Structures are given as structure tokens and as C-alpha cells.
Amino acid sequence: MAKIKLSECKINKIKEICASFGNKPGEAINVLHKVQGEFGYLPAEVQDVIAQELKVSTAHIYGIVTFYSFFTMLPKGEFPISVCMGTACYVRGAEKVLDEFKRELNLTVGETSEDGKFSLNCLRCVGACGLAPVVLIGDKVYGRLTPDGVKDILNEYRK
């Protein structure tokens, strides 16, 4: 079995979160939610520590992480890109915009670029349908996007 390598402060943070839920196996989803909020993602080592704290198998934790699409084992990029695939955005060409991001970054949905700069994801409706199609990069909203505009936007962050 692999040895877990994590910094002491990270381990302590995970233990603290587990303890705040009474180290109860039934709180696994809440624990994972909070830990992902803290680290941005749930790498294998982190799941190992959570499993040990909650006294459940790592396979069980991994089962939960892979079942819920909200949980991710991949780190998000410095600039997380989220393309809205809600109905309004979709009918106004979100898919073409997404394809352009994929092509430009050479990433598939859910992946993070090797330099850690960009990650690409989809989401459902950000409540800005009037601006469809909408893309979020970090907290910044880009509306009425066309595939032609993708490169310019990415260049803002590539500097």
C-alpha cells in the first residue's frame, strides 16, 4: 500500500474537519464537501486520511467521491473556466464555445492544464440567461460569447 504523504498542517486541517462532524461515518459526505471546499479537490491521500479518521475503508470514501459529480479528485486550475450548459446558453451555442475552449486549451471537460493555469468544467445555469451563452472564469462573468472571442479572453489570463 502506498504511503500517504501530506504536510502536517493539511493533515491537521482534515482531522479538524472530521472531528467537527464527530468523526461519524454517516457524515462522510459533509466531511468531503468541507474538505473539498478547503483544498479545492480531493486527492487520494486526503481520502485516505478521511477514511482513517471516520474509521471506514478508503474504498468506501472513494465510492462516494466517484458517485457524486460535485466531488473531484483533480485540482482546479488557477483560473477555473465554467461553461454554462443550461438550456438558454445551450440553444445560443454554448456547445460551440465549449468546443473552442477544449481546442484552444487541449483539455477535455473536468481536466486541468499541465501548468495548472486553467481547468475546464460545465455547469447548469448561473441565472444570467439574458447574457447567454455565459462563461465564468473564476468569479468573472463573460456573456454573449462566440467561439471567435475565446482566444482573446484566454490571452487576458495567459500573460
Added chain:
Amino acid sequence: MKNVNSMQLAFANDLFTIKQKQKMEMINITIDNKPLQVEKGQTILKAARAAGIEIPTLCYYELDGVKLENRPGGCRVCVVEVEGRKNLAPACATEVMEGMVVHTHSLRVVNSRRTVVELILSDHPSDCLVCSKSGNCELQSLAQKLGVRDIPYQGAQSTYRKDMSPAIIRDIDKCVMCRRCETVCNVWQTVGALSAVNRGFEAVVATAFEQDLVKSPCTMCGQCIMACPVGALSEVDNTRQVITAISDPKKTVVVQTAPAVRVALGEEFGMEPGTIVTGKMAAALRRMGFDYIFDTDFAADLTIMEEGTELLGRIDKFMKGDKSVKLPILTSCCPGWVNFFETNYPDMLDVPSTAKSPQQMFGAVAKNYWANKLGIKREDMVVVSIMPCVAKKFECQRDEFKENSNPDVDFALTTRELAELIRQFNIDFDTLPEEDFDQPLGVSTGAAVIFGATGGVIEAATRTAYEIFTGKKLEKVDFKELRGLEGVREAVVDFNGTPIHLGIAHGLANARKLLDQVRTGECQFHAIEVMACPGGCIGGAGQPFHHGNFDIIKKRYDAIYREDAGKPIRKSHENPFIQELYKEWLGQPCGELSHHLLHTHYFDKSNHIEIEG
């Protein structure tokens, strides 16, 4: 001999039963027009089966003797029609209610059941002709039973990589997601190697991070194979290597057979469970062309000499006030159990006995003593073991059991693989005469036979340790207080005024209970015996499939003790060939040569948290 703990337990059990009876409420239901009085709170499935009405199942799995149940209600094969209810009800997960009217084979039920099976088959490979589970597959027999002659649903089939470990093969393409393996792994063994992962069509039963089984906490006990209704989990097949070795004139092939094999092998040839086939098995092995037909039981007697001496040594030191001595001593015969404590109790690696398992002791004796006697090199000897176990395949491949990369035991075959070989060699097992093992490594006592059942190792050790410790002859060799199929048992045996506390567990969840008590110092035992499988090795994962029928395990259990009772010598230290082996070669039990050849050490296989610098 008194046995306070089990008496208390028996009393508590009685009280429990009385209370249960008071609580038990009977209700009236009708199944297939048959009025029945059944216990409230039961499922339709259990009520029907108790009344002799069979409802087919697939994901449902029960091993009632050890209170193990898998009831996800997921496959829908057991659906029945309940009058007044709109949809069909899964019989395994629906409780009976007063006045309930159930139909188990109405047209709607039969059609629905067949559709369910057709849908399962639409995502299942149809390579039954070459599947290792063919003939023992529950899905195959279900399809036959329901008259499925066509798979009308065609579409994508899920694919997954094959995972090969030294003992267990996972072929997830065949998985029907019944989760029986997951329940056995997590509930009965508390190993936690398997879990359902991913979602929807991608869902599979896998290890954490979908690593290979060898990198997971899997103990290789193989109980998942026993639980698997299809061929998704199976043992590594070593039969071809064995046939090749037998037909190689340059090789001397020695075979050893574990105690539990002789009470189960007959089942593969249609015999009643519990039929003892020791003599026929020896005859079959001889006809197959093995050069020496020896017995793991011989090595079991040897194990008792080594482990018993080690136990008495520890007790002696402890009584003289040596606080560094580790008690209880834990048995180390079961390879699943060894893997389990190496993974889960790395802080207690000095507690188990250092004695090798009988399989490995035999290998060491064969390749050092016997090869030397024959005047052949160890490389020219092939040792094959016939085991009720799949973890033995893993054990014989451990590096510490090799010399210059030549293993002490070359191949471990399961009982099922032996049956397969016997069939391949066209041997009519039924008409074989009863033959004996070869001397000297084929001679054993009754104490060795009972190694195959839970409680047997500790009883065998007690028979020898008692005589050595007290210096008196043991008149009654049957220690009934150590027997039984309760998951955790405790007993106190009186060693002529010194009470010796013994613990027994079968199943790793039960072992964990005892081990946790030992770790906290809550419980003081002198010795604990652990076997990973239900009922001990007789319920091992290499045995003929029992499909959850615990009566089969019980019959094998009784047969083991019948075989013991029929043996002229029933104490390991009285085995004349064991005495001879010490005189001629080994010297003393736990002596220098024993220490080198018959003892081992353990490794920390836990998942450490290392703090990054």
C-alpha cells in the same frame, strides 16, 4: 475442565431466545393460494422458503450460520405480485403483513422476471463455454430455469480492465453488481478492499482509486469468490503448470493435501457433503503421476510442535515475571489472517506465533530434508499443495518463503482445481480404491486433521501443550468446549491447576473484535486462534461452491471431527515420524534449525500517514 465463559454465554443465549419467543408475533398470509402463519417482521422470501416455496434470487445472499446477509434488493429477480399493490415487490426486501396475498409465479411475475434476466444478460459476456464458473454460475442457471432462449436487448456492454493478483482474478465485465462480494469483504471480513464506485453504466465494484487488488488492503481470503454468483471473481488457475511439472521426467513432484480438502472434494463428484474421501484422494493423486503423495497434516503436527513449544515458552517466561513477553500468542496458519494483521495491526507484529503455516512448513521440509534424502537438488523438486484456500496461492509466492528465488511450495491448487485435474485425467473418482499416503511425510494424527475447522488448531495445540506443561497423560483428548460455530468463542482449560484462557474467532470481523480487546488490554488470553473463513478452512474459498448453503459447511465440520476420532493417534507429539524428524534432523522444537526453516517474520503493510518535510 470447566468452561465458565461459554456457560455464561449459553445462559445469555437462552434468555435471549425466551425473550425472542415472547416477542414473536405470528400473522396470517397467503402465498400461492397456500394459507400460512408466519412470523411478523420477516421478508416474503424467508416466509416462502420456510414454507417450501422457492423464489429465485440473484443479488440476495445469505450464510445463515454466521448471520451474514446481502440484501440490496437491486436485481429484481425475486419480484412477486402482492394483491392490492400496484408494482411488483422484491420478495427479499419486502416484509410480510397481516392478510397479505402473494403470487410468486403469476404471468406478470414470470414475464417481469424473465425481462430482468434478459436485461442483465444484455450487459454480460456470453462466453459461458470457457468461463471458469460455468456449471456453477447462478446467472447461467437462472437463465436456464426461466427459459431464456434469446437476448432481445442489444446495446453497449460495459468493459473494464482485468485485474490479476497472485490469487484472485477480477473480471468485472462479468459483474452483475449484486454487491455480494462487497458485503462479504466489508461485513464478514471488515477488510474494506471493495466498494461500489462510479455511477450509472460506469458503476463497478472496485478497490480504492481502482488500484490493483494487490495494492489494496485485500487479504486474498477469496470469500468474494465464494459469494460471487457469476465468474467476475475467480481464483488464479495453476493446473497447467502442475500438469507440465508432472509430465517432466527431470522433476520430482511432491504433493501435499490440506486437512479440509478430504471432507469436501467428494462434493465435486456428486457425493453427499461431509463424505470423507481421504483414501480416494490419495489414490487419484497417485494415478495422476505425482511422485510422492504426502500430507499437509504431517506439517500440521509439526506446526503444533513448534507453535506449542513457543506458546509454553511464552507462558513460562510470563509466569516467571518477564513483562516483555507477548501474550496472547496468535495462530499464524491462515494466510488471509496473516495478511490482515500485517495490514491492520502493524503495532502488534510481535504477538502472532512466528511458526510458518503447515503449507510452508511442509515446503521447507520437502525441499530441504526430503530433497536431500533423495539426493536431488531443490530446483529439481516441485512441491504442489492442494488447499481449500486461495490465499495459499499468495502465501507460497511470498519472498521470504523462497531460497535463491526457488519457492518452498511451487504451486498451490484449490480443492476445485484438484477436482478439475481429476476430471481432465479421466479418473473415475467414484470407483477408486482407498489408498494410503506415502511415508514418512504422509503420516499424521487426529490433531492435524482438525486444523481444517475453526477451533481445531487450538484444540490440537491444547492436546500437546497439556501433556508437556503438566507432565501428565491426557486421558480425554476431546475438548468439546473449544468446538462450535459461534463466531467468537472463549474457553478456560485447566492445565492441572493453571487456568489457560483461550480465544477462537472465525471471520476477520470476529478476529478484529478479539484483537481490539487485546490491544486495549481489556481481555487477557494466553492464546487466540483465528481463521478467516466461515467455519475455518472447511469453508475456505478454494472449496466446492456452497452457494450460501451453510448446512454444507456444517457437514464438512462434522466430517473433520469424525476423521479425527477415527485416527489411531490423536496427539501431534505422538506422531512417530515427527519424533523421528526431530531426532534425525531438526533437533529440538524451536531449536536452531527450526528457527531457520520453520519460523518466519511479519511485515508492516499498513497505510502510513507520513508527514511531508
